[in-house]
Amino acid sequence: MYVRSTPPQANYTETVFARGAASRTLRRMNKPLKNxxxxxxxxxxxxxxxxxxxxxxxxxxxxxxxxxxxxxxxxxxxxxxxxxxxxxxMPEPEFFYGDGPVKTVPLVSWVAASGFAQMTPTHAVDAERHLTIGDLPSGDYFALSVRGDSMDRVAPDAAIIIANRNEIELQHRKFYVFESRGETTFKRAMLRPRLRLDPYSTNPEHEPIFPPEPESVRVLGRVVRVITDL
Structure with missing residues (x-):
């Protein structure tokens, strides 16, 4: 006697459900990834x-x-x-996986890594070009090209420094762009026992700058990043 075998309805339903889920998974996998x-x-x-x-x-x-x-x-x-x-x-990981979108930072001029020297204003309208910098916190940034070797332990000659105009309160041993009588310099702030602007160099000929009074020096911004070629 011939008996036709029919799969249980429950198994048939499970099979259809599994195929549907697999199909939906494949459709999701085939969608282009987003970032x-x-x-x-x-x-x-x-x-x-x-x-x-x-x-x-x-x-x-x-x-x-x-x-x-x-x-x-x-x-x-x-x-x-x-x-x-x-x-x-930028390095690939920083460009692709940074914590936030890049910022467009104006490269506005150069700064002396020595004594005070004349430079152009640090405003975006005067920018030579713009740099795309990733993973910067909120701030008002400008970029300067370094001239000289008095800061070469952190920023050699021709390096580019990124400074934040919003950070002008001096902190001991932090790096800043200073202005005095229309001239600027890039130095490390030493607050004790009195304010001095220190070089940070492999060249022993460079000496600290001692402002006659703190009010004679204005802080343009704290240097938060250095870009240099190897």
Whole structure:
């Protein structure tokens, strides 16, 4: 006698449910990954370069809509990621996985790593160019190119320093950009036993600067980062 075997209804339902869940999982896996912070970094980089999405895309041989998707958080192709980081002048991990979006910082002039010297104003309108810097806390930043070797233990000649205008209250042994009578210098603040502006150098010829009175020196900002080539 021939008996037709029919799977129990419960098993059939479980199978359909499992297939549906697997299908939904595959659809989720096939969706492009998103990184909104990276999108904001890419937009900040493009803005710093002063380029439209179309012109920016030409650097990577992609069309304007692709750049628009990047800025909304879609991940660029793997081969393009190192190019973006290099263009931003940042290490790849910092550019891709930093805690927040990059900031556009104006490189406004140079500063003497020696005695006080004349320099141009530290305002964005006077910027030579703009830098894209990642992982900076909230602040009002400007960048300066270093000239001289009196601070070469932290910032050699031709390095770029990033200073925060919002941090002007002196702290012992911290680094600042100082201004006096229209001239500026980059030094370490030593508050005890009295204010002096110390060099931080491998060159023993550099000597501290002792302002005649604290009021004769103005703090333009605390130096929070140094960018240098190896």
């Amino acid at each position: 909104p912070d990276l999108g904001r970094r890419i937009k900040a980089l493009r803005d710093a370069l002063g380029e439209s999405q179309a012109v920016f895309g030409e650097r990577f041989h992609v069309e304007q809509p692709t750049v628009a998707r990047w800025e909304k958080g879609s991940l660029p192709a793997r081969a393009i990621l190192p190019q973006l980081a290099a263009l931003a002048g």
